Structures are given as structure tokens and as C-alpha cells.
Amino acid sequence: MAFLKGFEKSQEQTGSEQVKDKPPGKKPGPGLSDYLAGEEKDFVRDLTPYLPQELVGGSVPYVAGTEEEAIWNAASQACGTEKVHYIYVIDGARVWYLACPSSSFASNPDSWCPLAAALPGGSEFWDKETVYLYEQEGQASALRWDPETGRMQVFLGAARTILPRVQSMDANFVTIDPKVADVVPWQSKSLKTEKLSRAVVRLLILSGLATNLIVAIVLVFNIISIGSINRNLHDVKAKTDQAALDLVRNAANVMQSDTIKHMVRVQELVDELSLINGYLVRYEVKGKKIDWEAIVPQAFADKVVSENSRSEVIGREEGDRARIKGHK
Numbered sequence: 001m002a003f004l005k006g007f008e009k010s011q012e013q014t015g016s017e018q019v020k021d022k023p024p025g026k027k028p029g030p031g032l033s034d035y036l037a038g039e040e041k042d043f044v045r046d047l048t049p050y051l052p053q054e055l056v057g058g059s060v061p062y063v064a065g066t067e068e069e070a071i072w073n074a075a076s077q078a079c080g081t082e083k084v085h086y087i088y089v090i091d092g093a094r095v096w097y098l099a100c101p102s103s104s105f106a107s108n109p110d111s112w113c114p115l116a117a118a119l120p121g122g123s124e125f126w127d128k129e130t131v132y133l134y135e136q137e138g139q140a141s142a143l144r145w146d147p148e149t150g151r152m153q154v155f156l157g158a159a160r161t162i163l164p165r166v167q168s169m170d171a172n173f174v175t176i177d178p179k180v181a182d183v184v185p186w187q188s189k190s191l192k193t194e195k196l197s198r199a200v201v202r203l204l205i206l207s208g209l210a211t212n213l214i215v216a217i218v219l220v221f222n223i224i225s226i227g228s229i230n231r232n233l234h235d236v237k238a239k240t241d242q243a244a245l246d247l248v249r250n251a252a253n254v255m256q257s258d259t260i261k262h263m264v265r266v267q268e269l270v271d272e273l274s275l276i277n278g279y280l281v282r283y284e285v286k287g288k289k290i291d292w293e294a295i296v297p298q299a300f301a302d303k304v305v306s307e308n309s310r311s312e313v314i315g316r317e318e319g320d321r322a323r324i325k326g327h328k
Helices: 002-021 032-037 067-079 114-118 159-167 189-255 259-275 298-307
Strands: 056-061 084-091 094-101 130-136 139-145 152-158 172-175 279-286 289-297 311-317 321-327
Touching: 032 189, 056 067, 056 152, 067 084, 067 094, 114 130, 114 139, 130 159, 139 159, 152 159, 259 279, 259 289, 289 298, 298 311, 298 321
Parallel strands: 130 172
Antiparallel strands: 056 094, 084 094, 130 139, 139 152, 279 289, 289 321, 311 321
């Protein structure tokens, strides 16, 4: 017992020296799934050291990509339930793990096991020939590797029974101080699955809101475009109506022109000339001035000129005919 007390005292001194020399251990931070689920603000960084009474440990062969499934399967069989918390590290061709039933945390949520820092690659790990100790509230635990088989062994129990058992082992001892050890949080497949489900639901909601926002923006843009098109259609309709009105006016002006009057006059001249065996050769309208020429027999030329003071003989034609010219 004197040796045991001296051992405990030396361990306390070593622990106090580690606290002074070593900085506080690293704390975990939120992962990608926490950010996707929008729970990064609820992530607990300050985990409480806790030693589960149903802690188990072991190792399985390392197969890349299947290590977590293999650990969960081994831990479920060891603990007798699928609802387990586990911690694992990959070292060479083996995956080393600690696990315990999830029900062990009923009174100690948001906690971690300091023995996890002694797994290979951890902040408190030295070598596999060292025995790692942790004591809490009269309970003690020891983590060691069997030198003959290489298997990892976990000892749990009251401090008064575990420490003498450790004393009998021919090995170096390291007491784990949770204040300087890196915090290693527990993992749970069911909790991780639920968190990923919440992340997927949140992403679906956000993507749905984003899609609805885009649709709303497109709809508003279409409404504005339709309103602009309607205004353009009103302008086009007004211009079309004005063009149609101008066309009707122009048509009315055409109908009101002297075309019909000249056609009637031409017909009268043709009829008059045909009675004297003559014919019309030119009828020209220049503004309000009318000029016409006709070929008539010489005998009737003087008669036509005498009847129309504005007519005159302008030449002789073959066959005893004369060309007369009239104007108005």
C-alpha cells in the first residue's frame, strides 16, 4: 500500500506538471452535417469527462471505406444493442475502438471518455507497452495492450480494486488528465443518420424556397413584360387606326377627284368625233388645264373649230384630213 500511495502521489505530481507545461487540449468543432442541418450554434464544445461503466474496447481489420460500419457492427455485438456510442482510430492494418451502450449516457449527456485520448494517434498515446489510467469519483479504468496477443484490454471497476491489479503489471503507467488531453467526442450511427436526415430536409426546404423565389421573380418579370407589351399594343393599335383613317381620307379624296369627269369628257369627245368620222388621238390633263387633239375630215374641221372657240387646226393629215387641237 505504501508503494501504491507513492505511485498515486507521483502520478498527481506528474499530472500537475503536465497541466502547467501543456496547453489545454483541443475541443471538437461542428462538422459539415451540423452546418447543413443548421445546428452549428447548438453544437456543444465543452464536453464533460465521464467514465461509462459498460465500456468495451477491441479492434477489427481495416478495410478502407467500411471501417465505420465494421466498428458499429462489432460494438453492437459487444454491447448487445444496436444503439451504441463508439470512438475509433485507424492504426496500420487494424481499427481500434471503444464503445458503450447509448443508455449509459442517460444521466451524462454531452460527455466524453478520457481513455479515447490514449488510443493510437491520440494526444495521450505513447506506445502499446504503456498502461493508461483514468480515475473519476472512486471509479478507475485502465487501457493496455496484451504483450503476448497484442489485443487491447479495458479494465473497469472501483479504484481500490483496479489500482492493485494494475500495480501487479510489469509496465509503465500514464495517468490521463482530461484538462490537457484532446477531447474526442463520441459517435453514434443513429444520431448521425438523424442529423443527416434533418440536413436533407433543411436543404430541401431551402432549395424549395430558392426555387419559389426564382419562380416569383420570373413571374413578376413576365407580368412587367406583358404590361409593357400591352402598352406597345395600344400604341400600335392607335397608329394602325390613324393609318386606316388616313387611308380612308385619301380614298375619299381620290373619289372626289376629276377622274370621272375627265372620263365622261373623253367619252363625249369620242362620241362627237365618231359622228363626223373622226377620232381622238390625245387627251392630256395638266393640273386644271386640258389639251386634246383629234383627226377629222377636212370638210368638218372648220365646223368643229367654229363650234368650239377654243379649238384650232394645227396641221394637215393624209387622206384629206386635218389635225385639230382643243384646250380648256
